[in-house]
Amino acid sequence: MKVAVLGAGVVGSAAAYMLAKDGHEVTVVDRCDRPGMETSFANGGLMTPSDSSPWNSPGTIKRLGKMLFDSNSTLKMNPSAIPSIVGWGLKFLSNSTHNRHKANMVSNIRIASLSLETLRSIRQNAPLHYDQTTRGTMRVFPRDGHMSGFVQMCREMQEWGVKFDVLDQEQILEKEPCLKDVIDRYVGAVFFPDDESGDAHKFTNEIARLAKELGAQFLMGTDILEIAKQSSSRISHVKTSMGDIHADAYVLSLGSYSPLLARPLGIHLPIVPVKGYSVTLPLNGWKGGPTRPVMDDGYHAMMVPMGDRLRMGGKAEFARYNTKVDPKEGRRVLDDILKILPSMAEHVDVNSALNWSGLRPMTPGGPPIVGPTPYQNLFLNTGHGPLGWTMSCGSAKMTAELVTHGRVLTNSVDPRNYML
Ligand SMILES: Cc1cc2nc3c(=O)[nH]c(=O)nc-3n(C[C@H](O)[C@H](O)[C@H](O)COP(=O)(O)OP(=O)(O)OC[C@H]3O[C@@H](n4cnc5c(N)ncnc54)[C@H](O)[C@@H]3O)c2cc1C
Numbered sequence: 001m002k003v004a005v006l007g008a009g010v011v012g013s014a015a016a017y018m019l020a021k022d023g024h025e026v027t028v029v030d031r032c033d034r035p036g037m038e039t040s041f042a043n044g045g046l047m048t049p050s051d052s053s054p055w056n057s058p059g060t061i062k063r064l065g066k067m068l069f070d071s072n073s074t075l076k077m078n079p080s081a082i083p084s085i086v087g088w089g090l091k092f093l094s095n096s097t098h099n100r101h102k103a104n105m106v107s108n109i110r111i112a113s114l115s116l117e118t119l120r121s122i123r124q125n126a127p128l129h130y131d132q133t134t135r136g137t138m139r140v141f142p143r144d145g146h147m148s149g150f151v152q153m154c155r156e157m158q159e160w161g162v163k164f165d166v167l168d169q170e171q172i173l174e175k176e177p178c179l180k181d182v183i184d185r186y187v188g189a190v191f192f193p194d195d196e197s198g199d200a201h202k203f204t205n206e207i208a209r210l211a212k213e214l215g216a217q218f219l220m221g222t223d224i225l226e227i228a229k230q231s232s233s234r235i236s237h238v239k240t241s242m243g244d245i246h247a248d249a250y251v252l253s254l255g256s257y258s259p260l261l262a263r264p265l266g267i268h269l270p271i272v273p274v275k276g277y278s279v280t281l282p283l284n285g286w287k288g289g290p291t292r293p294v295m296d297d298g299y300h301a302m303m304v305p306m307g308d309r310l311r312m313g314g315k316a317e318f319a320r321y322n323t324k325v326d327p328k329e330g331r332r333v334l335d336d337i338l339k340i341l342p343s344m345a346e347h348v349d350v351n352s353a354l355n356w357s358g359l360r361p362m363t364p365g366g367p368p369i370v371g372p373t374p375y376q377n378l379f380l381n382t383g384h385g386p387l388g389w390t391m392s393c394g395s396a397k398m399t400a401e402l403v404t405h406g407r408v409l410t411n412s413v414d415p416r417n418y419m420l
Contacts, residue, residue: 003403004029004238004247006224006261007382010040010204010389012253014396015381017122017207019251020214022404027247028211028218029240035218036204039255040389042278042356043200044313045304046293047390048137049116050162050192052108053153054366055316055386056096074300074315081318088272091364100365102156107367108387109160110410115394116194122393128206131307132198135292138167138175140189142298147188150297154190165191176290181342185298197293197304199311200389219245224254227261227378235265235378249377249403256321256361258382267373271383273321273359277329278313279337280306281353288343299336310344312337316360323357330355360385370395371402379403 001024005016008030020026032038064075095104122128141147154164167189173180175191208218223241227250230236238245252258256273263269283289285308293304304311312333334353338345362385363369369383381399384391394410401407 001025001249001403002027002247003249003251004245005251005253006227006238007253007255008032008035008204008208008218008220009038009253009255010036010200010392011255011381011384011395012251013204013208013211014392015251015253015399016216017211017214018396018400019403020211020216022400024403026211026216027245028208028216029222029224029238029245030218030220031223033220034205035208035220036201039358039360040200040204041358042280042311042354043276043358043389044278044302045197045199045306045311045389046137046302047116047119047196047198048192049109049112049390050137050154050157050164050195051387051390052105052112052157052162054095054101054104054108056092056364056366057101058096058098060096061093076315076317078317078319078322081320084320085272085318088270088364091270095365104366105157106160107410108391109157109162111367111370111391111394111398112387113161113394114397114410115391116196118393118397122207122210126210128203130198130202130206131309132196133292133305134196136191136193137195137197137293137295138172138189138191139295139297140172140179140186142185142296143187145187145297147190147297150190163193165193167191176292176294178288178290178341179294182340195293197306199306203389224261227252227265229265229375233374233376235375249379251379251381251399251403253381255382255388256359258361258380265375265378269369269380269383270364271361271369272318274362274385275315275317275319275322275357275359276313276386277315277325277333278311278356278358279330279333279353280356281310281312281334281348281350283308283310283348286344286347288347289341294340296336296340299339301333301336301340303337303340321359323359325355325357327355329357361388362386368395370398371408
């Protein structure tokens, strides 16, 4: 079957590979000149089923007001974005009840675990190079932090297969001696042995390479202008800046831009762009940093080793489609990391850090939207929010199963909820 995958981010590229592996004739269409150049370019790099708890945990309403009006908060609202997110925001809050939050968390865990399993099996058959670590991740908690509540949530996740260990100060240092200068700040840590990390941009290009080896074509530098329908139940073709593309099936994976192309078809996807920042510091051979990703719960900061670089990140900002990089935000991220790794400034030129920003395609509940639509030959694989790299191989497998065999593998959000 001819399948057109719309979007060559990590989500579309992984789907293209799984579809090509199933024997389809795949064409991927994207406006950038290479795969993985937008949100999949410099994200946090965490491949973490352990991070499956959606952002709207119970009690969100109380915390939200405080966070939005605190200038040091990791959450920011640009006033111009308010009108466009009112409806979405109400859905976000309605998903913050204990039951809804738990159901969404379980969906995320299932897709993320399927993803890790799928990634590992791809790696067994083809060596992939993307600055990966496979040594787990560690979340450290300051004395005034929320460790006991977090451990409670980990126990809930454990029921669904997420393994974890609680560490004391000595065990933290055994794993990450680089924290010795600040160890007294921490009351303990939670270690997730199955988590991994890696450069999502490099991975996207690696998986695109494997897809091409199986015959997939990548039409880069091509703007998708419209998804044209033949009838109320069938797509006829896709109009692009390079001409029309005809296929038997179409997979929509345009990240934060998916709603814009779906809306004229009567599909109202509840996905909003949530901006985030990352900072990437070349280490030039310095080995004094962490050997696996470390998240500091107090500063809401994370540092992820990526080959000879350290990736750091944080922040969520509602700013519509604005991806302008604000160097002040990058500096703030870096300053928090320097509080955790003070010796880094003596060995590394912190002024050589590269700032980046991208748009997380967020659904109000958390899980992505993967599944069929009222158009028999249009499928959705989009809205992966803060976990798109973590879930990419899982949702790719789900998409391929659906397109190839009509089988639904695991429960994400049913896209039919969003049709008008
Ligand atoms: C700061 C930050 C940190 C993050 N950290 C992590 C993390 O640690 N772990 C994790 O799992 N996830 C993380 N994420 C989330 C993750 O990066 C995203 O969920 C993921 O990249 C989304 O992938 P995608 O393929 O859906 O979207 P994208 O990567 O944005 O791909 C969409 C593609 O569609 C193309 N496109 C859009 N519109 C058109 C059009 N009209 N015509 C042609 N092409 C078009 C774009 O060029 C783009 O290549 C983070 C995100 C941010 C912003």
